[in-house]
Amino acid sequence: MKKSEKTIAYYHLPGLFEFYELYSIFLPLFREHREYFYEWCDIGSIYGAPADCIWGGGRAGFGDGSPEDVLALMQEYGISARLTFSNSLLKPEHLADKRCNELCRLFDTSSNGIIIHSELLLEYLKNNYPNLYYVSSTTKVITDFGQFINETDRDDFRYVVPDFRLNKEFDKLSAMSQQQKDKVEFLCNECCRYGCNDRKSCYEAVSRKNLGEDCPEHYCTAPGADSGYRFSKAMTNPGFISADDIKNVYLPMGFSNFKIEGRGLGSAIVLEFLLYYMTKPEYQIHVREAVYLDNMLDLF
Structure with a gap:
């Protein structure tokens, strides 16, 4: 094995609060039947x-999982919990929000992190919750490779999620130092149109909505947008990263972190992501049955 090659791909999965019920079934399965899943992933x-977090951003959440229950589940399985606080439009008066501060106090350990956009919020959290780590959010829409490199060089961030349109810049990616590569977290399954110029506006609309502002609804005008997210459509996106790509291209290049989007989708489609990216084909039916036959889970 070459010095820069990685052997394990680490997935960063959606729905900490949104899909608590799904993970309460999936995580025991992942631990007790490790043979169902690819040995090269974790x-x-x-x-x-x-849903009620004004610091929230990205895709608007709808999570209603109890924070205490969520944290207990993550601690039981030794998994890092990340709060998605990527609102890009925060002002000083928003920093005192009781709900968001309570969540930070609860999750304030070195095992847990914050996905963040706002520099204002970053400085506030560093001063008040010193144990958390930080992830530079894809909502920054970093499409310039030089700017992306500068972001990975910042000591503030343990990970940086570039815009998905940098996913296939292989010549430039391969030239990165190993220290930089270790901080890159690729967004794998984005369905957004590759040539979209409204991505930042879309995220800002979500930020305004989370702040409770009275603002016009943002409607995507890309062809086929009215059909919503389709995994089959995402697979045709030029920026799509497949499971085979991860194993055969990105791991050998020295990259090991991969983000799966899907907080705003239903449990059923998130289960398909878990099957596609993590589960050996011959065992997918076993995982499906374990999840679908659990009467406590609403898959709609």
């Missing part, structure tokens, strides 16, 4: 935010 973190 779970790096699960991310999300409750």
Whole structure:
């Protein structure tokens, strides 16, 4: 094995609060039947935010999982919990929000992190919750490779999630130092149109909504947007990273962190992500049955 090659891909999965019930079934299965899953992958973190968080950003969450229950589940399985606090439009008066501060106090350990956009919030959290680590959010829409390199060189961030349109810049990616590569977390399954110019506006609309502002709804005008997210469509995106790509291209290049989006989707489609990216084909039916036959889980 070459010095830069990685042997394990760490997935960062969606729906910490949104899909608590799904993970309460899936995580025991992942531990007790490790033979069902690819030996070259593991779970790096699960991310999300409750629906009532004004610091929230990215895709608007709808999570109603109890923070105490969520944290206990992550601690039981030794998985990092990440709060998605990527609102890009925060002002000083928003920093005192009781709900978000309570969540930070609860999750304030070195095992847990914050996905973040706002520099204002970053400085506040560093001063008040010193144990958390930070992930530079893809909501920054970093598409310039030089800017992306500068972001990976910042000591503030343990990981940086570039815009998905940098996923296939292989010549530039391969030239990165190993220290930089270790901080890159690729967004694998984005369905957004590759040439979209409204991505930042879309995220800002979500930020305004989470702040409770009275603002017009943002509607995507890309062809086929009215059909919503389709995994089959995401697979045709030029920036899509497949399971085979991870194993045969990115791990050999020295990259090991991969983000799966899907907080705003239903449990059924998130289960398909878990099957596709983590589960050996011959065992997918076993995982499906374990999940679908659990009467406590609403898959709609």
